[in-house]
Amino acid sequence: MPEMPEVEMIRRSLAPNLENKQIVDMDILLPRQIKWPDTEEFHSMLVGRMIKKMNRRGKYLLLELDNGNLLVIHLRMTGQLLYRENLDTQDGHSRLIFHLSDGSRLVYADTRTLGTIYALKQDEIWRVSGLCSLGPEPLSEDFTPEYLASTLEKCRAVLKSFLLNQKYIGGLGNIYADEALAEACLHPLKRACDVNGQEVQRLYTAINRVIAAGIADGGTTFRDYRDGNGQRGRHQEQLLVYGRTGCPCKRCQSPVQKIQVGGRGTHFCPSCQVL
DNA sequence: CAATAGCCCTGGTGGC
DNA sequence: TGCCACCAGGGCTATT
Numbered sequence: 001m002p003e004m005p006e007v008e009m010i011r012r013s014l015a016p017n018l019e020n021k022q023i024v025d026m027d028i029l030l031p032r033q034i035k036w037p038d039t040e041e042f043h044s045m046l047v048g049r050m051i052k053k054m055n056r057r058g059k060y061l062l063l064e065l066d067n068g069n070l071l072v073i074h075l076r077m078t079g080q081l082l083y084r085e086n087l088d089t090q091d092g093h094s095r096l097i098f099h100l101s102d103g104s105r106l107v108y109a110d111t112r113t114l115g116t117i118y119a120l121k122q123d124e125i126w127r128v129s130g131l132c133s134l135g136p137e138p139l140s141e142d143f144t145p146e147y148l149a150s151t152l153e154k155c156r157a158v159l160k161s162f163l164l165n166q167k168y169i170g171g172l173g174n175i176y177a178d179e180a181l182a183e184a185c186l187h188p189l190k191r192a193c194d195v196n197g198q199e200v201q202r203l204y205t206a207i208n209r210v211i212a213a214g215i216a217d218g219g220t221t222f223r224d225y226r227d228g229n230g231q232r233g234r235h236q237e238q239l240l241v242y243g244r245t246g247c248p249c250k251r252c253q254s255p256v257q258k259i260q261v262g263g264r265g266t267h268f269c270p271s272c273q274v275l
Numbered sequence: 276c277a278a279t280a281g282c283c284c285t286g287g288t289g290g291c
Numbered sequence: 292t293g294c295c296a297c298c299a300g301g302g303c304t305a306t307t
Contacts, residue, residue, distance in 0.1 A: 113284055157277065
């Protein structure tokens with residue numbers, strides 16, 4: 001379940017290995033994961049192109065090509081992008097393989113096949129609606145306490161749903177949303193518009209802190225996440241509440257509770273996190 | 276506008 | 292040991 005820190009680690013681990021290399025061929029093993037254009041055109045749009053730059057927006061990876069076109073990849077739940085220098089590593093669940101000019105490969109693997117892949121011309125970003133409507137990301141200039149305060153004020157949804165909605169903040173997923181609320185001592189069912197000034201400040205700091213910590217620890221590996229070199233993350237050891245149902249809260253020793261909010265498993269400390 | 280359910284999917288797990 | 296229901300949940304759509 002790669003969220004912003006994990007996708008950023010993937011970007012960082014892949015960029016030096018991919019930038020300025022040419023895609024010489026590809027194996028499309030599961031065509032339905034390519035959402036645009038059709039298989040044939042996807043192939044012809046990419047083969048022969050040079051990867052100029054590897055960018056990220058929220059949980060989207062954006063590979064900029066030498067003609068200005070864009071390869072957009074969203075890993076969803078179990079997607080992985082792996083750089084392989086030679087042919088002796090076989091990755092399970094490979095769905096798409098790019099062969100690069102120096103004999104190396106970029107492998108897209110995905111057990112549950114929920115990931116989405118697009119090849120877009122410069123003026124075609126609108127085809128990825130989630131990318132167009134993406135809110136500012138944690139740690140960025142646009143993500144300010146003022147932005148958070150005014151956005152919360154206008155929203156009547158509960159905090160957990162607010163944090164997961166990518167149009168408000170780009171990049172948070174289930175793990176870091178739960179962790180940010182735990183860090184800020186805010187209840188996941190509290191209404192966004194009911195958060196007061198002091199709580200906004202706490203939430204703002206918490207969001208940036210958990211994302212920065214996730215990146216510093218190389219991401220969170222629960223099951224599937226690996227970086228571009230196949231390395232696991234270490235942040236799972238630092239989590240306050242996620243995946244710790246029934247375990248003592250690290251602050252007050254009360255057992256961590258798990259509930260469903262908007263269809264998502266939600267972990268919190270019923271004693272530290274108040275409504 | 277918000278909440279909810281359903282959909283896409285596979286593999287791991289827990290119960291019997 | 293085998294079988295099966297259930298869960299993991301990101302993002303989109305349809306419905307209430």
